[in-house]
Amino acid sequence: MKALMIYGHPHPDMSLGNKTIMETVKAAVPDLDIRQVAELYPDGKFDIKTEQEALAAADTIILQFPVYWYAYPALLKKYIDDVFAHGFAYGSTGTRLKGKTLIVSCTTGAPYDAYAEGKVQGHTMDSYMFPAAQLARLCGMRFGGVLHTGGVMYIPGVSKPEDREPIIKACQAHGKKLASLLK
């Protein structure tokens, strides 16, 4: 099974959580293909054909990102808008993603438990990620679900150094769980 990660962190050099997840999955699944959107296309001008070919070659597609305002970061949203295009991903002739699996893998600063009805964030991460689930359905894909780790907030120079280790551990566990879905 060929897996592809669309890595949507807009500031990869500032990441602790998503970087740890990406590296953990790559170590467990060496043939994982990773497209680092911000490094490849800092200006958001995607090579749409190349990206579509990468998607078409995969059996499982992972969207990996930090949640920004309850959604994908803007650059990843633009990637989806531009690359998951009519005639490729959906529409009467847009069948290239049919039968593939889409997985959402994300981190939040707020704790996991805050994402529930009656809690601070009000809704589960499954609810917030409904657009991804419906995108998968419209494109004839199987939605493989949402993997979410909360409490991922480390700001160099601001956070306490001892806060790094628990985040790394939680994100390694996240990465291992994700890798187990790809085997």
Ligand SMILES: Cc1cc2nc3c(=O)[nH]c(=O)nc-3n(C[C@H](O)[C@H](O)[C@H](O)COP(=O)(O)O)c2cc1C
């Ligand atoms: C612009 C912006 C918006 C954010 N919005 C949310 C949010 O809606 N919910 C949340 O729990 N955390 C939010 N966060 C925190 C990020 O999700 C958190 O910093 C990220 O998951 C950490 O991952 P990283 O170490 O890979 O950067 C936001 C952070 C930024 C910079």
